[in-house]
Amino acid sequence: MKRWHIRDIILVTILAIFMGVIFWVITPLYSALTAVFAPMGLQPLANEILLGVWTMAGPLAGFVIRIPGAATLGELLGAVVEMFLGGIWGAGTLISGVVQGFGSELGFMATRYRHYNWVTLTLSALTTTLVTFAWSLAREGYIAYHLGFLLLLFAVRFASVFVFGGILTKLITNLLDRAHVLKH
Amino acid sequence: MNPSLKLALLVLIALEISFTHVWTVNVALIVVSLILMVWGHVTFKRLAMLTLIPAFFGAALVWSLTLRGTASNHFLLVIFTRMVAYVYMGGWFAQTTNPLTLTRSLEQNAKLPSKFAYGFLAAFNLMPKIQAEVATIKAAALMRGQVLHFWSPQLYFKVILAAMNWSDQLAAAMTSHGFVEDAPRTHATEIPLVTRDWIMLVGSLVLVQIGLFVGLP
Numbered sequence: 001m002k003r004w005h006i007r008d009i010i011l012v013t014i015l016a017i018f019m020g021v022i023f024w025v026i027t028p029l030y031s032a033l034t035a036v037f038a039p040m041g042l043q044p045l046a047n048e049i050l051l052g053v054w055t056m057a058g059p060l061a062g063f064v065i066r067i068p069g070a071a072t073l074g075e076l077l078g079a080v081v082e083m084f085l086g087g088i089w090g091a092g093t094l095i096s097g098v099v100q101g102f103g104s105e106l107g108f109m110a111t112r113y114r115h116y117n118w119v120t121l122t123l124s125a126l127t128t129t130l131v132t133f134a135w136s137l138a139r140e141g142y143i144a145y146h147l148g149f150l151l152l153l154f155a156v157r158f159a160s161v162f163v164f165g166g167i168l169t170k171l172i173t174n175l176l177d178r179a180h181v182l183k184h
Numbered sequence: 185m186n187p188s189l190k191l192a193l194l195v196l197i198a199l200e201i202s203f204t205h206v207w208t209v210n211v212a213l214i215v216v217s218l219i220l221m222v223w224g225h226v227t228f229k230r231l232a233m234l235t236l237i238p239a240f241f242g243a244a245l246v247w248s249l250t251l252r253g254t255a256s257n258h259f260l261l262v263i264f265t266r267m268v269a270y271v272y273m274g275g276w277f278a279q280t281t282n283p284l285t286l287t288r289s290l291e292q293n294a295k296l297p298s299k300f301a302y303g304f305l306a307a308f309n310l311m312p313k314i315q316a317e318v319a320t321i322k323a324a325a326l327m328r329g330q331v332l333h334f335w336s337p338q339l340y341f342k343v344i345l346a347a348m349n350w351s352d353q354l355a356a357a358m359t360s361h362g363f364v365e366d367a368p369r370t371h372a373t374e375i376p377l378v379t380r381d382w383i384m385l386v387g388s389l390v391l392v393q394i395g396l397f398v399g400l401p
Contacts, residue, residue: 006365007355009303014347017307017314022334022343034244041251043244053334064344077304083278088237092270095198139202140245141263144255164335171337172344179341181348 002067012061012070016077019057020085023078026053044142048156051132052164058104059124059165063173064182068105068113071124075101096135103131104165121170125162133157186381187281187289193385194277197392201266207258209395210265217272224280234275235268242267258401283308289375299365306354317346 033046061074079097087093107124133154136142142150176182185193201210221231242264249255249263284305291301321342325332332339 004299005355006299006303006358006363007351009300010307010354011347011351013304013307014310014314014351015344017311018318018343018347021315021318022339026334034241038244038247041248043241043248060340060344083274084283088233088271089274092198092274095195095202139266141249141255141259144249144259145253149252168335168337168340172340175337175341176344179345181345 004067004069008065008067008070012065012074013077015061015064016057016074017081019060019074020078020081023053024085026050044140044153045156048153049160051157052160052162055100055104055128055132055161056164056169058101058128059107059121059169060172062104062108062124063116063121063169064176066113066116066183068109071104071108072098072101075104096132099135100128100132103128106131116173118166118170121166122162125158125166128165129154129158129161185384186293186375186377187286188294189377189381189385190277190281191286193388194273196389198270198273200392200396201269204396205259205262206396206400207261207265208400209392210262210269212395213269213392214265214272217269217276220276221272221279224276226275226279230275230279234271238268238271285375288371288373289377292371292375293377297366298369302358302363306358307351310350310354313350318343321346 030046030050033049034043037043037046055075057078058071058075062071064070065074076094076097079093082089082093089096104124104127106127107120107122110123110127111120133142142153145153173182197213201213218231221234245267246260246264249260255263287301287305290296291298318339321339322332325338330338
């Protein structure tokens with residue numbers, strides 16, 4: 001199995017910073033969505049719709065770098081970037097980063113870091129949703145929601161993670177593949 | 185306090201209050217973090233942001249739980265104070281910890297392999313260049329009448345190519361300056377880890393345990 005070398009470490013960090021910089025622009029969108037949904041008691045939906053964007057660094061890093069731990073590290077470093085860029089959620093994002101990254105990592109682990117295709121990304125989207133949702137049940141008190149609403153939240157979260165971590169990531173890696181920069 | 189232990193303390197407490205339901209402890213953590221932030225000269229503007237934003241999101245979440253769920257008032261209070269406590273503790277950490285010192289401490293005190301410590305530092309120093317690169321890529325696309333959004337694959341494609349290029353060059357530069365992975369190193373700046381740090385870590389954790397399990401509401 002591949003080990004971490006200095007080049008990969010720098011690559012995953014630069015990638016995480018790039019994602020952090022790109023995603024910085026959607027923070028106002030998050031606030032706006034929250035403001036729109038909040039009066040109807042639908043605030044978590046804002047979070048669910050955008051969650052796929054926050055968790056995208058994981059599958060992308062996992063797919064491009066292909067070393068065990070790449071997805072977790074990519075997502076964790078994204079959180080570190082956010083923390084030191086002045087993100088409000090501070091060190092709380094570190095724990096979320098590990099949870100989200102580990103969720104994506106499970107998808108790659110399930111295919112034993114050998115297959116990099118649609119199946120891997122779909123699996124990764126599924127594990128990300130499951131792991132982060134379990135975390136939300138405890139941390140954000142989702143456990144107290146009615147079952148119907150909970151199912152809606154879960155479905156929206158999976159759709160979001162699948163669109164960004166699955167479809168968009170696949171489109172990006174297709175481009176990289178055509179440019180022959182992905183190692184097989 | 186030693187940055188590695190400070191980080192450990194913060195993560196442990198944050199994890200613990202994620203699974204426990206004692207709002208008084210959350211409030212105590214908020215007060216202590218606030219005192220520490222004022223002590224550490226955090227600006228008023230920053231403090232206001234650290235208060236208003238979680239209050240807004242926390243209130244929205246509590247409102248949503250009231251309308252769409254079966255939460256008791258006690259549960260709602262726990263969730264709200266938990267969110268503010270997270271942000272305050274995180275704010276205290278981020279505002280009073282220097283990233284360079286933290287990385288050095290993780291390498292020296294927490295035994296993080298030096299290739300990770302220096303790899304992170306090398307990349308983080310590119311931050312301004314990375315920000316400029318995103319702007320350049322977007323501007324270059326605009327010149328051809330192409331608008332790149334955060335959902336455009338082309339944007340990420342170009343970004344990843346730049347990242348690959350730079351990581352190759354940085355890694356080569358570090359190697360040519362004598363950086364050897366896993367080789368023993370000496371340190372220009374030593375980060376002290378003294379008994380006082382351990383006492384503060386253990387003492388704080390004990391206090392939190394007492395608060396959580398003594399039967400407070």
